[in-house]
Amino acid sequence: MKISVITAFPELMRSYIASSILGRAVSSGKLDVRVVDIRDYSEGAYRQIDDYCYGAGGMMLMAEPLAKALEAVSEGAKPYVVYPSPQGTHLYQELVEDLSRREHLVIVCGHYEGIDERFTQRYVDAEISLGDFVLTGGEMPAMAIIDAVARLIPGVVGKASSVAEDSFYSGMLDTPHYTRPAEWRGEKVPDVLTGGDAKDIDRWRRRRSVERTLERRPDIAARAGIIPWLSGGAYVAEVHYPVLGRGGEKVSTAITGMDLHDIARACRAYGIKKYLLITPMAQQRDMAKRIAQHWTSGWGAEYNPDRKEAFSTLKIFASLGRAIAWVREREKKEPFKIATTAKRAAGAEHWLTLKRRILKNDESPLFLFGTGWGLHEEAMGIADAVMTPITGGRDGWNHLSVRSAVSITLDRFFGWR
Numbered sequence: 001m002k003i004s005v006i007t008a009f010p011e012l013m014r015s016y017i018a019s020s021i022l023g024r025a026v027s028s029g030k031l032d033v034r035v036v037d038i039r040d041y042s043e044g045a046y047r048q049i050d051d052y053c054y055g056a057g058g059m060m061l062m063a064e065p066l067a068k069a070l071e072a073v074s075e076g077a078k079p080y081v082v083y084p085s086p087q088g089t090h091l092y093q094e095l096v097e098d099l100s101r102r103e104h105l106v107i108v109c110g111h112y113e114g115i116d117e118r119f120t121q122r123y124v125d126a127e128i129s130l131g132d133f134v135l136t137g138g139e140m141p142a143m144a145i146i147d148a149v150a151r152l153i154p155g156v157v158g159k160a161s162s163v164a165e166d167s168f169y170s171g172m173l174d175t176p177h178y179t180r181p182a183e184w185r186g187e188k189v190p191d192v193l194t195g196g197d198a199k200d201i202d203r204w205r206r207r208r209s210v211e212r213t214l215e216r217r218p219d220i221a222a223r224a225g226i227i228p229w230l231s232g233g234a235y236v237a238e239v240h241y242p243v244l245g246r247g248g249e250k251v252s253t254a255i256t257g258m259d260l261h262d263i264a265r266a267c268r269a270y271g272i273k274k275y276l277l278i279t280p281m282a283q284q285r286d287m288a289k290r291i292a293q294h295w296t297s298g299w300g301a302e303y304n305p306d307r308k309e310a311f312s313t314l315k316i317f318a319s320l321g322r323a324i325a326w327v328r329e330r331e332k333k334e335p336f337k338i339a340t341t342a343k344r345a346a347g348a349e350h351w352l353t354l355k356r357r358i359l360k361n362d363e364s365p366l367f368l369f370g371t372g373w374g375l376h377e378e379a380m381g382i383a384d385a386v387m388t389p390i391t392g393g394r395d396g397w398n399h400l401s402v403r404s405a406v407s408i409t410l411d412r413f414f415g416w417r
Contacts, residue, residue: 053113060112172221172224237276239368254284257291261307263402278318292314295310336364349385
């Protein structure tokens with residue numbers, strides 16, 4: 001990757017880039033960083049690069065020297081230009097990842113009151129801020145951007161796993177870390193870390209990451225896929241009985257091949273342990289088994305291995321009670337049963353509240369999706385919680401297919417990045 005920095009303080013940037021991990025990355029050719037002095041593109045005996053703002057205000061960088069410097073580093077191709085600015089978007093991990101995929105990134109460092117707005121409008125692709133505070137120049141934010149981007153370039157950090165375990169990259173804050181001595185000023189390293197059991201250590205670290213995130217930054221749990229942070233599995237139940245008919249009566253609904261295919265694929269994509277299909281009708285169960293067998297054995301499995309994987313998540317039950325009992329036996333604890341609905345329900349909780357609850361208590365969630373006109377009160381009564389309806393437009397219209405509702409729900413809870 002190529003990064004160019006346009007600055008009025010080139011030695012400051014060069015000193016930073018030449019040090020530590022960044023310096024090794026540049027020396028080894030994994031990262032190409034060029035520092036450009038704005039004064040090299042100024043005019044006049046005094047090499048002027050700044051002037052007073054029109055109206056009221058202090059000094060700011062002029063547009064012409066910046067434009068000439070940018071044209072020089074661009075070398076005929078359009079780079080992606082970033083301007084560190086307090087008016088910009090806050091820097092976050094996903095934005096860093098987007099920047100790391102650019103072939104040529106140019107960072108323009110402002111100073112004083114910033115840079116001429118005409119240059120910003122014509123050339124700048126993104127304004128980025130480190131936070132709601134003001135610095136004297138853009139060099140420190142440029143250093144932060146380069147450092148964050150460099151970590152994502154293969155080979156810059158020694159172990160790729162170190163990057164994947166960082167705070168924010170995996171969706172949670174990092175776990176606590178300790179080094180020698182094992183006891184320091186009366187404080188001991190947790191016994192689990194000195195015990196040598198890799199599985200116990202991994203479990204301990206996952207739980208500490210979850211606890212730290214929920215305590216310090218509960219907001220970031222919204223965009224975290226939580227499957228890796230749970231000790232057990234997650235399950236989806238497509239319920240065909242007991243559900244509501246058009247008139248509110250308790251009925252059993254028919255299975256559709258389209259739902260089977262799409263829900264199975266969604267479950268496989270989001271890491272769901274099992275997709276539980278529930279119907280008391282033997283003919284319906286037999287039909288679902290035949291569809292699944294077509295894709296999990298013989299010609300269908302050879303023709304489409306991905307579909308085979310998807311249908312391997314399917315398990316069929318005659319009743320909701322049997323399905324719950326099977327999950328309970330498998331997980332060795334009671335599953336956390338979440339009923340879904342398209343209607344308002346007393347005591348319903350927002351999906352983010354439920355997501356944090358699953359994380360905090362290390363639950364094994366079982367999502368209940370009703371067919372027909374929704375889950376019957378008999379099924380709703382079994383649930384430990386009810387999730388508020390999925391909503392989109394302002395008029396409150398909500399008549400999604402069950403496969404759409406499953407996909408949206410799974411992405412909210414288990415979608416990663």
